[in-house]
Amino acid sequence: MTINDAAFGTALHRALLSLCDHLAEQKDVLDQSQAQWQSEVEATAEIAARVEIALGGGIPDRPPLDL
Secondary structure: OOHHHHHHHHHHHHHHHHHHHHHHHHHHHHHHHHHHHHHHHHHHHHHHHHHHHHOOOOOOOOOOOOO
């Protein structure tokens, strides 16, 4: 292995480690976003269920919500 090969290998290794760190950070952000999205979906479904109850059990020509 020449000095250039070793330098390239070291640089490549560092770049791959940096990419792994970046991807791990992005996964954390995605997990947080997904949890927030799920929470908002559940809150919206709860509001929809309350509206459905207030309307006397549903909206005409629409099946009841399946929660």
